[in-house]
Amino acid sequence: MSERTKPLFLARQSYRRRRLIDACRLVPLFGALVMLIPLLWTEPGSGSLAVRGLFLFAAWGLLVVLSAGLARLLAITPEGSGRGAEAADRQVTPGGGDVL
């Protein structure tokens, strides 16, 4: 099938938006890493439960702040010409459409 001609480089705005989306995708990975830290706490009574609880909630809060900030930025960054977000998505799954 015909490959639609995609620009190789993007305008500044679309570029910015795509990097924001990249950041959006990275947040849960970062979150997963942090939330797996308790796997190290398997020794009974080896540390303060209260501090550990606070740590988890602090990480939780950080995720919320990051996520909120990115959502806000995404909302105010215009999609650029045409199908910015969709184009970004298409780029991540190259050729995902036409075969099969």
Place this chain on the structure above:
Amino acid sequence: MSFDIVVGISLAYVLVLFVVAFAAERRARRGRLGWLRSPLVYTLSLSIYCTAWTFYGAVGYAVRSGLEFLTIYLGPTLLMVGWWWLLRKLVRIGRNQRITSIADLISSRYGKSASLGGLVTGIAVLGTTPYIALQLQSVTLSFGVFADTPVGWDTPDQWLVTAWVAIGLTVFTVLFGTRNLDANERHHGVVTAIAVEAVVKLVALLAVGVFVVWGIAGGIGETMARIDASPISQVPVDGSRWFTLIFLSGAAFLCLPRMFQVMVVENDDERHLSTASWAFPLYLAAINIFVLPIAVIGLDLLPAGSNPDLFVLTVPLAMNQDWLAMLVFLGGFSAATSMVIVAAIALSTMVSNHVVIPIWMWVRRGLGGAPGDVRGLVLMSRRLSIAAVLALGYFYHQVSGGGAALAAMGLISFCGVVQVLPALVGGLFWRGATRIGALAGTICGFAVWVYCLLLPSIGADVVMSAEMLANGPGGIGWLTPQALFGVPGLDPVVHCILWSMLINTLVFCVGSLASFPGPLERLQGAQFVNVFEDGANPRGWNEGAVESEDLLVMAQRILGAREAQNLFLEEARAQGKGGYLPDNTPDFLERLERELSGSVGAAAAHAMVEQIMTGSSVSVRDLMALADETAQIMEYSSQLEAKSRELERTARQLRLANEKLTALSVQKDAFLSQISHELRTPMTSIRAFSEILMSGEALSPDEQAHYSGVIHDEALRLTRLLDALLDLSVLEDGRAQLAEQDAVLRDLIDRAILSTTSLSSNTVFEIRRDEPSEKIVLRTDVDRLSQVFINLVANARKYCDAEKPRLDIRVSRAQGELTIDFVDNGSGIPAASQQLIFEKFARLSTASAVDGAGLGLAICREIMVRLGGSVAYLPGQGGAAFRVSLPVAEAVRAA
């Protein structure tokens, strides 16, 4: 606080909820949606994830397992902050395809498969029923706390309360959940009520938390000290459970029917998801932040043996904070009821669309005709399903008897529901996922769940014997339900998730790879996976001569008369037509199907439109038949192609043969003129000289002798010519007798050279030969072979045009064959003539000066064929070269 006041306040609260729902519904119907559609309401509606299990159970969970209770909320948190990965796509697909439930999503993805829809519905009902029972129990228990004797509550009273709660919930859900038939339309009343309840439960938990931290413990520092001093701090984190539960809760967040309902079906605007991506994790964090302090203080404050699941309620009561306790009670009530309401709506939609309608359609099929009044049927089946789901929960509660067994069901239901995950996620991201794979994977995962977790959890000797639980069925160790494949020592939940997910995913992948999807399945798969690619909807209907009226009749039955008429009117107007009947453009049919699928599910809607369209549309079956035909035509045309290629080959051969024949004919003509010339020349001289002799003139004896000599010579020449022709004709007819005898090859060549010496006496003709190699005894017809040799040598002598003519005679033996090459150094024979020289009468024009009838090589060839060998022209030797081959069996003995 007296029990009556509690009941009164609860009833008042329920009334408020009814009013809120009713007001929201009215507002929505007037089109003034406003804040009803705000992302805040959407986020709050997601909070039905936090059921009574969270509200009361989280504290109990914390008392038993420390920080582990957080995992249940960390999974959804990670999923929400990672909305760009998965949820965004899910919501977009849900909106594009007018999905009504998770069963509908999976059924639609895999070619609107009724079997998958039914399977997912079954799993959902099985996984949700204990959960509904759990909610009913929590309400009953919390009522019991306010009753005089919390523990020794009369069982009949308890049952009565539970029954009344169940009935009340049924009424509310039926009233606000089945108001409109279109399950895909938002239930603004329900969602608003749920949002209010979400606020109530959050406020209640925060209030208790603040009271505990600042009212009882005396500040953050003190609270932290008490946490560290409590027995909870000695509970270690179980690594495998921590990891598994985060995964499990995240997966359940996706797969739970009620979560799908609020997140995808009730979603008004995709942008709400981006707000919820941070607001919902914030809500979860807020609702959990005081769980640990409440657990610790509860342990300190209340007598040993108190139910930690009720600490949220019993701690304020113990401190005589009745109104706080009342707020907590309402919070717990909210948590329980909101979950039950949404779960009942989701399940009833699924049961109605994927069990009742397909069965009804199947029954109707025998009767034929267009679908009858579906509207009433769907509404009724949905209402009955709601009642049935709640009744099921109620009876489950009564049968299981409540208690700890029920509390453990929370995680067990999660494990069952997430068996849908591979089919769901695979369907969203992998176009190769097929119905067979999804069915097989889900069934296998489900079976593992039943075998490894559900049945053992009921207890030993109920379904499975203790012996079987310990040693496997019939002593087969690796089939032990809680230690499959000889991996013992795992936590049951971790064990079940590990094996069920592994087997489920594996079977799903293998099944998908090995099977071939149907056309509709492939179209749907492409639409789901590439939902962000814009482009025309490819599954469209063909424009045809369908009666719009039929469609309108059907749509009225399903959507309701006014809605259907509005839809048709709107479409007609958009097409620039008056009246109620738009043209049946593919776009319109597709839109209609989507609208219908909002009411009865994609599979049923497709089937219904198909039923009406059968006369005129191209159905999938037609398409497949068409494809078959096309394949046949292609095969036929490829056969034709092959045949035409064969014909071409034959034609080419014929053309070649024809060319050869033409050339031969030309040769024959040439020969005839040659032979007549050859015959006439001697005849002319004979006649002339015999006339002289006959004239009786005085001739000298010398003259007489000369003339009669000439006549004699010419007669001899004629005889030779006639002999040659006769010879050839004899050879060709196969009448020639071979007289085999032994001879030495060298002698034969000697004889050939000797008998041709006279031909070129005027020039020096050099003959080079290797005599030792010629010492070979042959058993053959010596005279015939000599004739060939003589002919070849004579040809060389006659036609070699080199200044110093030379002939090489080379003898060699290889591969069972004796070859004798005669190679001269002349200009050879042009390639064009090489094909012809062995034909009869062939004479190269350049050599016409030399006498001979052009029969020599033809005779040679015939002789060699008779002798079992061959003679051929050998190109590329620098001159004319002929190769005589004889089978070596004829030349065994060396001399």
